[in-house]
Amino acid sequence: MFSKGTKRKFSDGDEEISDESLVGARVASSYSLQRQSLLDMSLIKLQLCHMLVEPNLCRSVLIANTVRQIQEEMTHDGSWHMVTEAFCGPGQSPSERLVATEVLCRSREQDAEPKLFSVISYEGCREEEVVADETLCSVSVSDTVSNVCLAGRVGQCWEKSELSGVERDEEALEDSRLDSGEDEEIDTEDGASTESPKTTGQVFGTFEIKNGSPGPDSALEELFSDVDTSYYDLDTMLTGMQSAPKMGPYDLLDSLAPSHSSPSIVSTPTCRSDLNELDHIMEIIVGS
């Protein structure tokens, strides 16, 4: 492994550096660069793998451990702080910035990992279904559950399957799935209040679908303010589906970025078409 050498400064070389330390600095900077690129690569892998269908848990764990390792080393190095500055600069793509700030704006003791996963709680979502997911989460209204759903729990990524996991005999499977999902959601209400509502709330498959009355949350109020019942109309539904944009992984994160500043849903027309699509899907599933 390369020796650490002197810390590399991000400001460019106006300073005079002696030859020896220059070589040392180059070696160090090369190592830092490699380490940084490895960190970036790992974070992207984690994001992507949480976008896919049923990500491979082993792979996710290994990548997450690698990220943690790098973060630990960087923290010991003291270069963690510098990375924060660098990442918060302009010119970064929104998705990277989002992840980076999420990761870096936490101290290590609070375990950057949960923040890491908070952005990528889309585990199990398929790309084309992500739009519906977003709405799905918003629609899930039960007074006790709604806040929690939006707030979500850190580390939900691992929880994806657990929420429908088999805890007891499979006769009770159907019951236990919803039960355990509900229980875990409610329990973690307090733990997740610091999370941005949009990012962490969108865990798949944990919500009951209920029509109607919005919860106390202001985001939900805004959501439902523009919705009319015409979305039950077939034509509107079909139109809505066609106009629903296909979102790639980073588009999705783009749409999350604004939510950092405001709790409102990104765009109501999108939302409506999402609802339409959701309804359509539910009809297929329920077989009405």
Place this chain on the structure above:
Amino acid sequence: KAVIPSGSHMKGWCHVWWDSLTILPVQHGRVAPLAQPPCGRASAVHTAATLRLLNLPLLSSDIISTVEFNCSGELLATGDKGGRVVIFQREQESKNRLLSRGEYNVYSTFQSHEPEFDYLKSLEIEEKINKIRWLPQQNAAHFLLSANDKTIKLWKISERDKRAEGYNLKDEDGRLRDQFRITTLRVPVLMPMDLMVEASPRRIFANAHTYHINSISVNSDYETYLSADDLRINLWHLEITDRSFNIVDIKPANMEELTEVITAAECHPHQCNVFVYSSSKGTIRLCDTRAAALCDRHSKFFEEPEDPSSRSFFSEIISSISDVKFSHSGRYMMTRDYLSVKVWDLNMENRPVETYQVHEYLRSKLCSLYENDCIFDKFECCWNGSDSAIMTGSYNNFFRMFDRNTRRDITLEASRENSKPRAMLKPRKVCTGGKRKKDEISVDSLDFNKKILHTAWHPKENVIAVAATNNLYIFQDKIN
């Protein structure tokens, strides 16, 4: 000129297939749909010849995902990504042949698992067969367990070569006879018919795994088996499908603390109370089911201390064990991590007794392999019948064999170009640096899409089955 090292299984390996009719290896998933043979041996040859003419392209559903010989070696089962199982049967040795060894023909093909949709999570459950394990044969029928990510099925494969004729109530077509026409009573007679091989699901073991099943293993008591997913191991009784015992659970109370998963598990071949499971951190735990109902506390813990000089950010990933196999004797076990195969003595926990480097030249490429995800490939490994040799796969359709006694190793390639029937395989060599000799291949020229993850060794003879993506190769050692 390549020198073939001595050791009977290190002598020439040649490609064995049917006759000179078939040059192409069987394209795995295509055997059944093309020509539905009534499953005699001659018809299998016909099928293969047809395949050669058609030269079909690769379908991802044809990718072979598991290969397993049965306990006698007479049958070879393969599972693929499309949920199909194809079983090959060894031909009886014929005196007419120059080579007295039998060849493998298609015996049965069936769809084991279908794609499912988990409505609650809105996720597809892949139909890919992750593992097949044969049960020991106890009567004329054969039984195997096949598992996808969530469900295990017990299949019965039976032959039918007789048919009853002369029913009273129905005629030969199966139509009911007019009752007024029935004037005499007769006893149906069993008449021979073309051999038919039927596969029927006898048990379905479902809803016990939250995470993806990575291993199944039949216990030596022939009554129970275990199934392992990323975080839990369950013990089943073969007759009981509505419940299973959870014997290992490494799921942390707080999932944020998850840092290790189960990667493989196997029952001891002789001691029905002992099993092992490996982890993504390169450790193996041996557990005794007599100790407690929940075997979270291991009886033995196998881990090799890390070499600090070779530590890198990838150390943990490459130490993750992808396969664990007991030796037939039950004295040793073998583990496969990304770069090496290790043989452990069950009586020594602090380090393996033997370590074999599979493709050490990849150590300097770990970053690229991490980038293209190859570093997460899960290679399997296998013992030969006498535990004197081990085999595992690599990239570029290479596979490696190691002789434990002579410490020699050989690299062979499973490819169409090199598989003239009965032609001997040429040992291959990867050039690690400097001048590349003739016939060597440089590391940068390796094709990382051609990976051999699944191999199987006949339990008694020197016959091996190698799965290269969608092709199955069967090799045997050359008879003098």
